[in-house]
Every structure is written in C-alpha cells, then in structure tokens.
Amino acid sequence: MVTDSKIKSLLCLEAAIEKKAQDPVLLELKGISSFTDYFLLCTGRSDRQVQAIAQAIEQALKKKGIRPLGQEGTAGGRWILMDFEDVVIHIFLEPIRKFYDLEGLWIDAPRIDLPEGVAIGGRTTGSEKNIWNR
Numbered sequence: 001m002v003t004d005s006k007i008k009s010l011l012c013l014e015a016a017i018e019k020k021a022q023d024p025v026l027l028e029l030k031g032i033s034s035f036t037d038y039f040l041l042c043t044g045r046s047d048r049q050v051q052a053i054a055q056a057i058e059q060a061l062k063k064k065g066i067r068p069l070g071q072e073g074t075a076g077g078r079w080i081l082m083d084f085e086d087v088v089i090h091i092f093l094e095p096i097r098k099f100y101d102l103e104g105l106w107i108d109a110p111r112i113d114l115p116e117g118v119a120i121g122g123r124t125t126g127s128e129k130n131i132w133n134r
Contacts, residue, residue, distance in 0.1 A: 005086035008066065009038040009112070012089055015060035016042045019053045021091070027109040037086040039109070041102055043094050047077030053091050054080045 009026055016024055021042035030037045044050035054074060061067070066084060073080040079096045082089040090102060 005037040006112070008061070008064075008084065009040055009087045011060055011064065012040050012057050012084070012087060015056040016040065016053050016089075016091070019044075019049065019056045021049075021053050022094075023097075025103060026112040027103075027106050028112050029106065029109050032106070032109050036083075036088045038088070038112070039102070039106065040087065040089045041092070041097070042090075043092050043097050044077075045094070047093065050077045050080055050091050050093060054082060054089075057082060057089060057091075 013024055013026055021044060024040065024042040027039040027041070028037065029039055042053065044053050051074060054071070058068065058071075061084060068082050068084055070083040071081065078093050079100075080089075080091040082091070090097075092100075
C-alpha cells in the first residue's frame with residue numbers, strides 16, 4: 001500500500017491524465033492546511049469525462065489498497081470531490097472551476113512540478129523510472 005502522500009498524489013495525477021484531464025494542478029498544502037497534504041485540481045470537458053476521471057483515480061488507488069474517506073458530486077458530474085485523507089481531489093467542469101477559483105483561494109500553496117524521469121500519461125519527463133513500486 002502507498003503510504004507517502006506525494007506518491008499517492010502523483011498516482012492520482014497519472015490516472016487523471018490517462019483520462020485526458022485538462023489543466024491539472026497539484027498543490028502542496030503541508031504547513032498551510034491541517035486537513036490534507038495535497039490538492040489535485042483538474043478539469044473535464046463534459047460531465048461524463050469528469051465522472052470517468054474520478055472512476056480512474058478511484059480504481060488506480062484501489063489497486064494500491066487505498067479507498068476514499070468520502071466522495072461527493074459523482075452523480076452530477078459538474079464538480080467531484082474525492083477525499084483520500086492526505087490527498088483531496090477536485091475534478092471540475094470548466095465553468096465551475098473558474099467560478100470557485102480554488103487556485104486563487106490557495107494562492108500561497110506551492111505548485112508541485114512533476115519529478116524528473118516520471119512517466120505520466122504516456123509521456124516521460126526524462127529517463128523513465130517507476131515511482132509506484134517503492
């Protein structure tokens with residue numbers, strides 16, 4: 001089971017990108033928030049895509065023995081919130097994301113860049129290595 005919150009957040013990011021999530025942003029909230037370590041924000045082009053992204057993230061973490069503490073908005077597909085304790089995921093339709101502007105609300109939170117050499121969504125950021133089997 002994945003216990004490192006950064007690894008867990010990157011696993012979520014990979015699953016979202018595999019479903020063609022748009023504009024993914026990973027924010028580190030350690031030291032800023034008491035309720036989670038990371039926020040993953042991303043956008044889907046339709047309610048079906050938003051739902052598919054959420055399902056892909058849930059399945060990817062389930063394979064690692066991780067289940068969500070809670071999940072909201074799945075039926076509507078406009079804004080799905082997934083709580084994995086140390087990683088909270090927000091999957092939006094574009095107008096909903098713009099309206100709530102969570103990036104603006106958490107402007108002081110550092111954005112996490114993808115580590116060098118990690119394969120995400122079929123693309124590699126250097127020499128490929130697998131971070132999921134640690």
